Amino acid sequence: MAQDSYDGRIGTGLECVPYARQMSGIQIFGDAWTWWDQAADHYQEGARPQVGAVLVFRPHGVMKLGHVAVVSKIVSSRILMVSHANWSRIGGVRGQIERDVTLVDVSQNNDWSEVRVWWRDNQGLGTTRYPVYGFIYGNSAVTGEHIAHVSKDLVSASPDVVGAVIDSLGATPAG
Numbered sequence: 001m002a003q004d005s006y007d008g009r010i011g012t013g014l015e016c017v018p019y020a021r022q023m024s025g026i027q028i029f030g031d032a033w034t035w036w037d038q039a040a041d042h043y044q045e046g047a048r049p050q051v052g053a054v055l056v057f058r059p060h061g062v063m064k065l066g067h068v069a070v071v072s073k074i075v076s077s078r079i080l081m082v083s084h085a086n087w088s089r090i091g092g093v094r095g096q097i098e099r100d101v102t103l104v105d106v107s108q109n110n111d112w113s114e115v116r117v118w119w120r121d122n123q124g125l126g127t128t129r130y131p132v133y134g135f136i137y138g139n140s141a142v143t144g145e146h147i148a149h150v151s152k153d154l155v156s157a158s159p160d161v162v163g164a165v166i167d168s169l170g171a172t173p174a175g
Contacts, residue, residue: 013095019085020068024054025148026136033059033066036133043148044139047111049080052150053135055103055115060130069103071135072155078105083154088120099156 017032026043028035036056039045049055049071057067069084083099090096098120106129107114113134119126138148 014085014097015095016068016084016086019083019097020054020070023070023083023151023154024052024136025138025150026054027148028136031065032057032068035066035068035136039136040141042141044137044141044144045134046137047113047134049074049112049135050137052148052154053137055082055112055135056133057115058131058133061128063130067130069101070150070154072100075102078110079103080105082117083156087117090120099154 028038053071055069069082072083073081081100085097102118104116105112140147
């Protein structure tokens with residue numbers, strides 16, 4: 001199966017930040033971990049997923065600059081799908097786009113403060129528990145008006161295996 005990439009070529013080295021900005025319409029710049037604080041005066045933020053919202057990962061381990069991913073589908077209260085760039089090595093190369101990747105809330109309080117993410121490298125949910133700041137929504141922090149426009153390319157016709165199984169069963173895993 002051909003992999004998605006920013007400009008149609010595999011191996012172009014796309015980072016998560018420009019991809020998240022393009023897909024979500026949220027106009028924040030700089031390293032991923034800085035998005036949460038930057039958003040405070042411009043966009044609404046919270047702990048509940050919404051399609052088109054940007055999930056901001058805290059720096060953790062070797063992921064020193066954090067990570068951002070865009071919510072593409074909500075499966076249940078504890079499972080959602082995201083589209084993001086520069087996560088798995090696809091064909092041994094970083095910088096690829098992955099759409100509709102399964103992500104699970106593993107926080108003790110069911111508050112999306114810690115997640116596990118599907119890894120294409122091992123065809124399964126990763127074992128690392130990543131701390132996250134929360135979700136940035138496309139609404140103005142001042143007026144509440146929707147100011148960011150989600151790209152029509154956010155969702156894929158071929159989600160990851162876990163997502164496809166969940167979709168095919170119509171299952172809603174217990175939270």
